[in-house]
Amino acid sequence: MATDTTPRVTAEPPPSNRRRSSRPLARFLLSRLLQMLVTLAVLIPLTFLLFRAVPGDPAAAVVGPDMDPAVADQLREQYGLDQPLPQQFLSYCLALLQGDLGTSFQYKVPVVDVLADRLVNSAVLVVPAVLLAVALGVALGAFAATSSRRFDEGVRTSAFVIKASPIFWVSTLALTLFGLTLGWVPSLGMFSPGEGGDGLTRFLSLDFLHHLALPLTILVLYYLVEPTLTMRTSMKEVLDQEFIELGRAQGLPRRRIVYRHGARNAALPVVTLAPALVDNIIGGQVIVETVFSWPGMGRGVVEAVNNYDYPMMQGIFLLTAVTVIVVNAVIDVAYAYLDPRVRLA
Amino acid sequence: MSATIATVGWQAAQRLWRTPGAKLALIGFGLFVLVALIGPWIAPYDPFARLQLANGEPARSVPPSLEHPFGTTSYGRDVLSQVIWGTRRTLVVGFVGALVTVVIGVNVGLVAGFAGGRTDALLMRITDSAYALPFLPFAIVLVGILGRSDVVLLLAIATLFWRTTARVVRAQVLSLKQRPFVRAAVVGGARPRRVLYRHIAPNVVSLAMLYGLFLVTEAVIAEASLSFLGLAPPDSISWGTIMFDAFTSTELNTTWWWAFFPGLAIMLFVLCMSLLGRAYESAQAHRWESRQP
Numbered sequence: 001m002a003t004d005t006t007p008r009v010t011a012e013p014p015p016s017n018r019r020r021s022s023r024p025l026a027r028f029l030l031s032r033l034l035q036m037l038v039t040l041a042v043l044i045p046l047t048f049l050l051f052r053a054v055p056g057d058p059a060a061a062v063v064g065p066d067m068d069p070a071v072a073d074q075l076r077e078q079y080g081l082d083q084p085l086p087q088q089f090l091s092y093c094l095a096l097l098q099g100d101l102g103t104s105f106q107y108k109v110p111v112v113d114v115l116a117d118r119l120v121n122s123a124v125l126v127v128p129a130v131l132l133a134v135a136l137g138v139a140l141g142a143f144a145a146t147s148s149r150r151f152d153e154g155v156r157t158s159a160f161v162i163k164a165s166p167i168f169w170v171s172t173l174a175l176t177l178f179g180l181t182l183g184w185v186p187s188l189g190m191f192s193p194g195e196g197g198d199g200l201t202r203f204l205s206l207d208f209l210h211h212l213a214l215p216l217t218i219l220v221l222y223y224l225v226e227p228t229l230t231m232r233t234s235m236k237e238v239l240d241q242e243f244i245e246l247g248r249a250q251g252l253p254r255r256r257i258v259y260r261h262g263a264r265n266a267a268l269p270v271v272t273l274a275p276a277l278v279d280n281i282i283g284g285q286v287i288v289e290t291v292f293s294w295p296g297m298g299r300g301v302v303e304a305v306n307n308y309d310y311p312m313m314q315g316i317f318l319l320t321a322v323t324v325i326v327v328n329a330v331i332d333v334a335y336a337y338l339d340p341r342v343r344l345a
Numbered sequence: 346m347s348a349t350i351a352t353v354g355w356q357a358a359q360r361l362w363r364t365p366g367a368k369l370a371l372i373g374f375g376l377f378v379l380v381a382l383i384g385p386w387i388a389p390y391d392p393f394a395r396l397q398l399a400n401g402e403p404a405r406s407v408p409p410s411l412e413h414p415f416g417t418t419s420y421g422r423d424v425l426s427q428v429i430w431g432t433r434r435t436l437v438v439g440f441v442g443a444l445v446t447v448v449i450g451v452n453v454g455l456v457a458g459f460a461g462g463r464t465d466a467l468l469m470r471i472t473d474s475a476y477a478l479p480f481l482p483f484a485i486v487l488v489g490i491l492g493r494s495d496v497v498l499l500l501a502i503a504t505l506f507w508r509t510t511a512r513v514v515r516a517q518v519l520s521l522k523q524r525p526f527v528r529a530a531v532v533g534g535a536r537p538r539r540v541l542y543r544h545i546a547p548n549v550v551s552l553a554m555l556y557g558l559f560l561v562t563e564a565v566i567a568e569a570s571l572s573f574l575g576l577a578p579p580d581s582i583s584w585g586t587i588m589f590d591a592f593t594s595t596e597l598n599t600t601w602w603w604a605f606f607p608g609l610a611i612m613l614f615v616l617c618m619s620l621l622g623r624a625y626e627s628a629q630a631h632r633w634e635s636r637q638p
Contacts, residue, residue, distance in 0.1 A: 035470070035473060038470050038473070038474065039473065039474045039477045042471065042474040043474070043477070043478070050486070050487070050490060051490065053490060053491065054490050160616075160619070161612075161616070163615075163619075164612050164615040164616040164619060165608075165612045165615075166566060166569055166570070166573075166608060166611050166612065166615075168569070168570060168573040168585075168588060168592075168608075169588065169604070169608030169609075169611065169612065170608075172588065172591070172592055172597070172604045172608070173601070173604065173605065173608070175597075176597040176598055176601050176604070177601075180597060180598035181598050275476060276476075278476070278477070278479050279479055279480045279481070281479075282479035282480075282481060282482060283479070283480060283481040283570065286481045286482065286485070286574075287481075287570060287573070287574075290574060291592070298481075298482070301482055301485050301486065301489075302485060302574050302575075302576075304489065305485055305486070305488065305489035305576065306575070308489075310489075310490070313485075313486050313489050313490070314486075316482065317482055317483070317486045320479055320482045321477065321478055321479065321482075324477055324478075324479055325477045328477065
């Protein structure tokens with residue numbers, strides 16, 4: 001970065017350039033799609049083998065425990081568990097394509113039906129948290145990079161300490177203080193008993209927002225660290241570059257240089273953070289959902305393990321991984337679209 | 346080869362001690378290791394014993410005091426003794442996890458960078474896939490299938506965390522490959538394996554150690570997270586399991602210290618490791634800078 005002294009052109013390139021650069025984008029899109037397929041080609045057999053590695057009778061993972069032997073045999077046949085492994089894998093893939101993830105042992109309904117609800121519940125917590133964290137992180141990082149040394153040092157030290165604090169510790173203590181001791185926020189679930197309902201409007205109720213406040217705050221705090229630090233470093237680098245000096249020489253107001261010219265360019269690396277933060281984001285979600293009894297996918301997978309509900313475990317695992325893979329691909333493509341240097345590299 | 350690596354390691358340690366800011370981190374680190382080693386002998390109470398007050402009443406939820414610096418649990422167990430005992434499991438998982446992971450990562454990186462071509466492409470696509478799997482759900486599911494044991498936990502750590510080391514080492518090898526001493530070895534007729542492990546490998550050791558330090562932290566957090574979710578082997582004691590007991594007791598509003606101190610121990614350990622990582626980085630930066638491609 002430091003050796004890159006060519007001034008960046010912020011103006012739109014002429015149309016002829018544009019047409020030429022759309023082909024690398026198409027190629028990038030294709031190669032990214034291919035990479036996605038490779039990842040899926042690793043993930044799906046891995047999951048298949050994993051769930052056939054259950055100790056004891058491998059059929060137990062699909063058919064369920066404590067079942068009448070006659071019924072178990074029948075189900076085993078129905079699921080093709082008496083067939084050789086390659087054939088099983090084939091029918092496994094076919095079932096996946098049809099969205100058939102088996103029946104949950106705990107709930108006695110198709111896993112897919114439970115998953116849809118869980119996915120929505122996780123999304124209403126995690127998506128706002130990520131968006132808020134990125135927006136706040138970009139602002140805070142840009143501000144820290146350009147403000148007084150003391151403020152900058154303060155931001156860095158806080159980020160350092162927050163990063164070192166395990167999220168289950170922070171959320172447990174926050175729940176104890178604000179939920180149990182002070183009683184400012186409800187301590188479990190998404191809704192008070194009797195509240196809620198079916199439509200998406202339930203996520204606009206005050207009762208929901210009241211339940212959301214604390215878990216959301218903790219997730220934002222936890223997700224905030226990396227975008228802030230990245231933005232701060234990136235901003236310092238950008239402000240050293242020639243086009244900023246040019247702006248200064250032209251006599252543009254400082255605020256305009258920093259935010260219009262500097263921050264816009266510095267924010268790009270924050271977008272590429274996403275794939276590196278998968279563990280952070282999903283890990284934080286699993287922990288916070290568990291601490292606050294939030295009925296999402298993270299809490300779901302822990303419950304599934306405690307109840308030996310193998311189809312549910314598999315469903316949540318696959319859905320989480322596929323979501324991550326798809327979101328990462330979309331972000332990469334969006335980044336390549338925003339920054340032509342990526343696709344030309 | 347091991348002699349070379351030991352020499353490099355010893356020189357690195359000496360250099361680290363002279364780096365400003367490293368002493369505090371090293372002392373803290375040494376204290377944690379000491380507690381892990383001799384914990385059972387210095388713990389004031391049996392961590393599993395239900396203690397009694399002087400008047401014979403059970404010592405339930407006693408707040409931090411001189412007698413119980415970290416307080417007692419709602420079952421009347423001494424939190425300080427539990428934290429001291431828990432240090433061992435936390436650190437053992439951290440170090441063994443980091444060691445296994447670094448060994449895998451370094452070897453994948455060495456082979457991918459050195460072999461190039463299809464081998465490289467294949468290994469790097471696998472590395473990409475490892476990035477796509479979120480660790481915690483993967484570890485939870487692995488424990489759910491294979492059972493609650495340390496081996497399964499280490500397996501989960503080793504399966505995913507090698508990815509960063511592999512990428513960094515590969516990049517380093519790519520640039521080392523172009524350097525005169527490696528070319529000289531190749532021209533001199535050394536076999537590829539010898540070039541790789543005798544001439545290239547010693548030069549990635551210091552970088553691998555830095556990632557090893559980071560990995561200790563990651564492994565410790567991984568162990569603590571799983572234990573906090575109640576997925577530790579039964580009867581094991583670590584900072585995470587203490588927090589699990591505290592959280593599931595539903596007594597936290599009266600016994601906050603039960604969750605506070607084990608978490609504080611984790612935080613201090615992680616802070617200590619990242620300070621150490623920073624110091625190590627600045628002590629070793631001269632080695633890497635000249636070798637960046």
